[in-house]
Amino acid sequence: MTQYAIITDLNRCVGCLACMVACKAVNNVPIxxxxxxxxxxxxxxxxxATSSRDVEMYYLPVGCQHCADPxxxxxxxxxxxxxxxxxxxxxxxxxxxxxxxxxMACPYNVRYLNEEERVVEKCTLCExxxxxxxxxxxxxxxxxxxxxxxxxxxxxxSFEAPAVGYDVDRSYDNxxxxxxxxxxxxxxxxxxxTDLHRLPDVGNxxxxxFILRNREWKGGE
Amino acid sequence: MELQWPLIAFTTLVxxxxxxxxxxxxxxxVGAGKKSQMAAWVASAVLLAVGGIxxxxxxxxxxxxxxxxxxxxxxxxxxxxxxxxxxxxxxVYLVMMRKSPDxxxxxxWLAGVSIAVCVVLVAVMAHSYTMxxxxxxDSVLWILYVLGNAxxxxxxxxxxxxSLKGDDVKPVALPALVGSALAAVTAIAFAAFLQASGGSFAxxxxxxxxxxxxxxxxxxxxxxxxxxxxxxGGAVAVGxxxxxAAAFMGKRTSNWKLWGAIAVAAALVGAxxxxxxxxxxxxxxxxxx
Numbered sequence: 001m002t003q004y005a006i007i008t009d010l011n012r013c014v015g016c017l018a019c020m021v022a023c024k025a026v027n028n029v030p031i032x033x034x035x036x037x038x039x040x041x042x043x044x045x046x047x048x049a050t051s052s053r054d055v056e057m058y059y060l061p062v063g064c065q066h067c068a069d070p071x072x073x074x075x076x077x078x079x080x081x082x083x084x085x086x087x088x089x090x091x092x093x094x095x096x097x098x099x100x101x102x103x104m105a106c107p108y109n110v111r112y113l114n115e116e117e118r119v120v121e122k123c124t125l126c127e128x129x130x131x132x133x134x135x136x137x138x139x140x141x142x143x144x145x146x147x148x149x150x151x152x153x154x155x156x157x158s159f160e161a162p163a164v165g166y167d168v169d170r171s172y173d174n175x176x177x178x179x180x181x182x183x184x185x186x187x188x189x190x191x192x193x194t195d196l197h198r199l200p201d202v203g204n205x206x207x208x209x210f211i212l213r214n215r216e217w218k219g220g221e
Numbered sequence: 222m223e224l225q226w227p228l229i230a231f232t233t234l235v236x237x238x239x240x241x242x243x244x245x246x247x248x249x250x251v252g253a254g255k256k257s258q259m260a261a262w263v264a265s266a267v268l269l270a271v272g273g274i275x276x277x278x279x280x281x282x283x284x285x286x287x288x289x290x291x292x293x294x295x296x297x298x299x300x301x302x303x304x305x306x307x308x309x310x311x312x313v314y315l316v317m318m319r320k321s322p323d324x325x326x327x328x329x330w331l332a333g334v335s336i337a338v339c340v341v342l343v344a345v346m347a348h349s350y351t352m353x354x355x356x357x358x359d360s361v362l363w364i365l366y367v368l369g370n371a372x373x374x375x376x377x378x379x380x381x382x383x384s385l386k387g388d389d390v391k392p393v394a395l396p397a398l399v400g401s402a403l404a405a406v407t408a409i410a411f412a413a414f415l416q417a418s419g420g421s422f423a424x425x426x427x428x429x430x431x432x433x434x435x436x437x438x439x440x441x442x443x444x445x446x447x448x449x450x451x452x453x454g455g456a457v458a459v460g461x462x463x464x465x466a467a468a469f470m471g472k473r474t475s476n477w478k479l480w481g482a483i484a485v486a487a488a489l490v491g492a493x494x495x496x497x498x499x500x501x502x503x504x505x506x507x508x509x510x
Binding site for chain 1: 279280281282283285286288289290291292295296297298301349350352353354355423424425426427428429430431503505506507508509510
């Protein structure tokens with residue numbers, strides 16, 4: 001079954017916040033609210049650290065995880081929050097009564113009430129762009145080429161990002177179609193058993209994944 | 222999360238309303254409190270109506286409430302169904318009561334059904350808040366606590382009504398004492414759970430949120446500690462122990478006008494205090510966003 005998702009290679013993420021800003025710009029996210037937010041995790045002592053300066057850290061972009069069994073969908077009284085056939089979780093704003101139980105039921109706190117429209121919002125995985133064959137804006141504008149978008153059914157190696165290099169066409173139009181590089185081609189080797197992580201799962205089955213090599217993943221799974 | 226005052230009022234008033242209706246049904250079951258039946262029914266209906274109005278203030282688009290409303294896995298839908306069932310039973314109760322020879326009796330089966338529906342409504346309402354995403358909320362102790370609210374608020378209010386209406390208060394004395402004892406036990410149990418909830422969140426050690434550069438890191442343990450005075454002072458000492466002592470004094474002196482009113486007032490204060498703590502500790506399991 002199709003399940004669109006984003007995989008972030010945290011070893012490539014430089015914490016430029018471009019994904020966060022790009023998301024706000026393209027989705028008209030209100031001031032003070034975010035669909036995607038980059039946190040700095042750490043500094044933490046490395047395993048086997050011998051001094052307090054022996055530390056490590058990583059950046060963690062957090063947003064809706066488009067869960068397999070989303071709690072937000074379960075608690076929605078009107079069916080405004082729903083899961084589409086492409087695996088994404090979307091909100092039909094015309095059905096939302098603004099009860100905010102979905103925001104309470106989300107383990108990651110990534111939903112918020114849009115004060116102007118008085119309905120709940122969150123990441124749509126840029127369905128308006130993906131529907132036309134493009135990539136989510138946070139993937140397009142990732143400064144470290146750390147974010148990859150794809151269908152989990154086809155395997156994470158097939159996840160795509162805009163190609164990198166001096167000889168590629170980096171015009172704005174070309175960011176949306178073609179000109180792709182896959183995670184399998186670009187990412188360094190990683191062990192799916194030990195280097196692939198998800199945010200804490202309380203039965204909701206988060207579908208986004210994070211690759212983190214040679215560092216300790218924080219915050220449980 | 223932010224305090225949701227409409228929901229604080231709604232959950233308190235529904236517990237109070239259902240508790241009162243169950244208490245008057247209990248009195249009907251044992252053939253007591255006949256002078257108070259109508260007054261108690263009206264009071265219960267008013268409490269439910271005010272609670273219903275309060276909850277509409279929580280909804281941002283209440284005019285869309287029937288725009289697809291009815292998703293059965295939703296706690297809100299389940300609550301609405303339970304409230305409609307209770308309303309139907311309450312109307313049947315009123316009709317049967319009015320049609321009875323003394324104007325204040327109902328068949329025993331109906332009294333039993335009324336009590337059961339009250340319990341179900343309160344449990345369903347509380348259950349809608351038990352979410353795996355909010356560790357401090359995710360416990361059956363919360364459901365038992367709200368049922369305890371209904372026990373103390375309902376029985377003590379019934380004692381006051383019976384006292385004011387000139388009914389023999391002896392039949393309600395033991396239920397009021399037992400109700401307040403159940404409320405006290407469940408309040409202490411849930412307060413202990415809330416206090417201990419600080420350790421059940423995801424931890425990432427040091428972190429930094431660039432969108433809140435001057436904000437302190439989220440600390441569930443410190444949040445739980447900060448709520449301790451309101452929790453143990455307001456919700457347990459005032460909200461659970463005072464009503465228990467008042468019910469004890471009421472049973473001993475039969476002066477339910479005074480002791481019943483004290484029990485109700487203290488239980489209300491406690492119910493609100495605990496709900497404030499409930500929301501203040503209602504952090505998501507991954508609370509760094």
